[in-house]
Amino acid sequence: MTLAFLITSLIVVATPGTGALYTVATGLAHGTRASVFASVGCTVGIVPAMLAAVTGLAAIMHSSAIAFQTVKWLGVAYLLYLAWITWRDRSELIASATESERPSTWRITWTAVAVNVLNPKLTLFFVAFLPQFIDPARPPVAQMLSLSAVFMAMTFVVFAGYGAFAAAVRTHVIRRPRVVTWMRRTFAATYVALAARMAVTAR
Template structure:
């Protein structure tokens, strides 16, 4: 494993995307635990893409316009659904008033779906991992598995930091309804922008 791989992985993980946005939203609205759970769920959502890349399914996805478009538009629809849910959610304003907690399973399920419904992540793995595996290496598959696990570990740490930082800031904004309203609108707008970016992407 090279320094170049670690640096590239860190940059990719730290770049704001749907997983980072969801981890921040979870930490801000429900605290550090929710932020870390969201980060864990987003990391689990990487596994299907990792498997697809290693087994060669990414090549099929990349070659099949129908498969790519189907997954892409499912992802777009889900991001728009998250934007709508974020706008109508009022629980963040009632955290200190014993609002009904969201189960860990629901947070993880949403986080997993966010990453699973992102065909670009599979293609990213397909294009990213081979660059750091020597051509013709007898243990190429295991090297790709190891690098993928490192990528997942870095992703979890970065997203967890995002969520924990957001949770630390929540006491400064949670009692300000106007701030929370604008934050909800910002998160919703971000989901819409990410959906738009995904919608115009090509395999």
């Protein structure tokens, strides 16, 4: 494992994307604990891409336009769905809300899983990026698994940090209803923008 891999992975993870956006939105809406579950879900959502890369399925997806387009458009549709429910959300952010008033941890986690599973670029990242750091003289599968584990650990730590920061400023946000409204509209617009960027990506 090289320093170049660690630095490059950190840059990739820290660059805001759909997973980071969902974690931040969850932290703002429901607090630190919820954002941690969102981080867990985003991390677990990497597993299918990792397994695809290890088993060679990612190479098939990379060469198959139909497979890539199918996953891509499912991802676009899901991002637009998140934008729609975020835009329509009129509930108040209440710091003292009871557990029954919050989304279940399973719902938060599995939504986060879906956000990353339906991102075809993540699979292509594994098939195009990780092999560059594989030593041909050593067993490739073990190396892929160890590098993927490090990448997943980075994802959880960085996303949890994003969520904790969002939760920390939450008390300042919930006192301003207009800020809450524009915050949700901004998140919804960002989901749409990410969907549009994914839609126009050929590969």
